[in-house]
Amino acid sequence: MSQDPQARLEAALPHAIRRIQETPGVLGILWCGSASRGEAQDGSDLDFHVLVKGDRRWRRNFVLDGVPVEVFHNPARELRRRFADDDGDTLQMFAEGKVVLSHPELHELILEAQQRVKAGASPRPITEFERLAVLEGVMDTRAQVSAPIHVALVMTFLVRHVVRLLYRTRGWWEVQEKHWLRDLETRAPDIAADLRLALTTHNPHERQSAFEALALRLTGDFVYRDVEGERRPVP
Structure with a gap:
């Protein structure tokens, strides 16, 4: 044993x-x-x-x-x-x-x-470029919803952008990825439910729907906006 x-x-x-x-x-x-x-x-x-x-x-x-x-x-x-x-x-x-x-x-x-x-942490709002990255993630995953790569794309955008931004914009101390569900079930059961569905469902349309529900909490809508960055000198 x-x-x-x-x-x-x-x-x-x-x-x-x-x-x-x-x-x-x-x-x-x-x-x-x-x-x-x-x-x-x-x-x-x-x-x-x-x-x-x-x-x-x-x-x-x-x-x-x-x-x-x-x-x-x-x-x-x-x-x-x-x-x-x-x-x-x-x-x-x-x-x-x-x-x-x-x-x-x-x-x-x-x-x-x-x-x-x-x-507690200080909430930090999402920037326009971060919002654009999340929006592009939604559009990219929509375009691949019927492809085998869909699950990998959703997981990538969740880990790199969406969940981390949800923690930051709400002023929550971020935890390791393996503890996300347990932590969110206490903090925000509705977010935890959408994340669990996105991570576990085998239905790509359900996965996409759950992913978009999480992304919408950050973007407010899925409308593109004009964004212009700071102009910096070229070395």
């Missing part, structure tokens, strides 16, 4: 922490992700944010006894820059993560992230 995914990752946790601590300049370590919340599944890995000295940031991946480990190394000023840029993924990880190597500045960052998450 295979080992429970959560137990398997927790067994590898001390070894991963020791290996991370061997890296010069490590100040503090935050355990993040599904396993830190006790929600590991098959395919889950160990995720860490590491506070480091200096002015360099980097990502590192390694494997311990078959357990993938992903480590993000950042100095404090880079993390604060991400917080200021409303990087929802980083904010959520710091707000929810567990400290496994303590450092005063790491605790300050966690408190800042928790306060920002609690306050």
Whole structure:
């Protein structure tokens, strides 16, 4: 019988922490992700944010006894820059993560992230060029509704544009794609229902209809407008 995914990752946790601590300049370590919340599944890995000295940031991946480990190394000023840029993924990880190597500045960052998450993001309206990208996605997918490529086109526009813009324009902290449905079922059940249909139906016309319902929440209508960008000098 295979080992429970959560137990398997927790067994590898001390070894991963020791290996991370061997890296010069490590100040503090935050355990993040599904396993830190006790929600590991098959395919889950160990995720860490590491506070480091200096002015360099980097990502590192390694494997311990078959357990993938992903480590993000950042100095404090880079993390604060991400917080200021409303990087929802980083904010959520710091707000929810567990400290496994303590450092005063790491605790300050966690408190800042928790306060920002609690306050909520600032809604940012869709730009005319973003609206145009969504509108072109609707027209492109309409033209291919009977083609095998339709499902891939819809998924691409959903992931690259529509769902991310729905989060941003409403002032919601964005979550990873795999958590969209669960998160939206709490925030906006009507949006979650349309997204679930777009992702799961085998009927291309139902898929297109659900996709357009999501897009319409951003565009207001499907009418083209005049758009002119900023004129910039050619180097």
